Amino acid sequence: MTELRVAVIASHNGSNLRALHQASLVADAQFGIVLVISNNSESGALRYARDNRIPARHLSGRTHDDPDEAMRAALVEHQVGLVVTAGYLKKIGPRTRSEFATRIINVHPALLPRHGGPGMYGRHVHQAVLDAGDQVSGVSVHHVSGEYDAGAVIARIEVPVRPGDTAETLGARVLEAEHTLLPDVVRRIAHDSNALRSRPLEPTSDR
Numbered sequence: 001m002t003e004l005r006v007a008v009i010a011s012h013n014g015s016n017l018r019a020l021h022q023a024s025l026v027a028d029a030q031f032g033i034v035l036v037i038s039n040n041s042e043s044g045a046l047r048y049a050r051d052n053r054i055p056a057r058h059l060s061g062r063t064h065d066d067p068d069e070a071m072r073a074a075l076v077e078h079q080v081g082l083v084v085t086a087g088y089l090k091k092i093g094p095r096t097r098s099e100f101a102t103r104i105i106n107v108h109p110a111l112l113p114r115h116g117g118p119g120m121y122g123r124h125v126h127q128a129v130l131d132a133g134d135q136v137s138g139v140s141v142h143h144v145s146g147e148y149d150a151g152a153v154i155a156r157i158e159v160p161v162r163p164g165d166t167a168e169t170l171g172a173r174v175l176e177a178e179h180t181l182l183p184d185v186v187r188r189i190a191h192d193s194n195a196l197r198s199r200p201l202e203p204t205s206d207r
Helices: 015-024 044-051 067-077 094-103 123-131 167-191
Strands: 004-010 031-038 056-058 082-086 104-108 136-143 153-160
Touching: 004 015, 004 167, 015 031, 015 044, 015 082, 015 167, 031 044, 031 067, 031 167, 044 056, 067 094, 082 094, 082 167, 094 104, 104 167, 123 167, 136 167, 153 167
Parallel strands: 004 031, 004 082, 031 056, 082 104
Antiparallel strands: 104 136, 136 153
């Protein structure tokens, strides 16, 4: 079986990149991280990539007149088979979406379609869950479309909201679940491309 070539696109810390990279080193993972792209030259994602000898690119409106075309070209150059956006705070441009179609997925720290869309990232998501009085939050992995968090969900896992939770405590448990679900989804895709199809709700987590 040919190893799935994965690119990760991130804006900040890159904790999901680290989780994916570590998962890729396990025997029979069948995928490898071949490129990391960030719109932030100081991102932890780029530092991690360089520290681990993964090809890394800083692509943004400051570096390229057409960052969408630059991203598309970089992904094609590295023969990427799956694009993972993880904490990437920009929309993927139309040229890149057209080139990779259903092969772009995102991880979102809530149970879509609730608490998705513009402005729903990081602490904002978890505070919205608490403000809504939800008893359950979680993680969704979904296809990337032209709108934020609007693509079909591939997999998700529930994380209970506990009494006394703050956005920070809930966010920490959700992030832990991201680090479990995202590598599992990518591993499944590497072994069977049908895993890119939408999936039923994952069992409730005990986190």
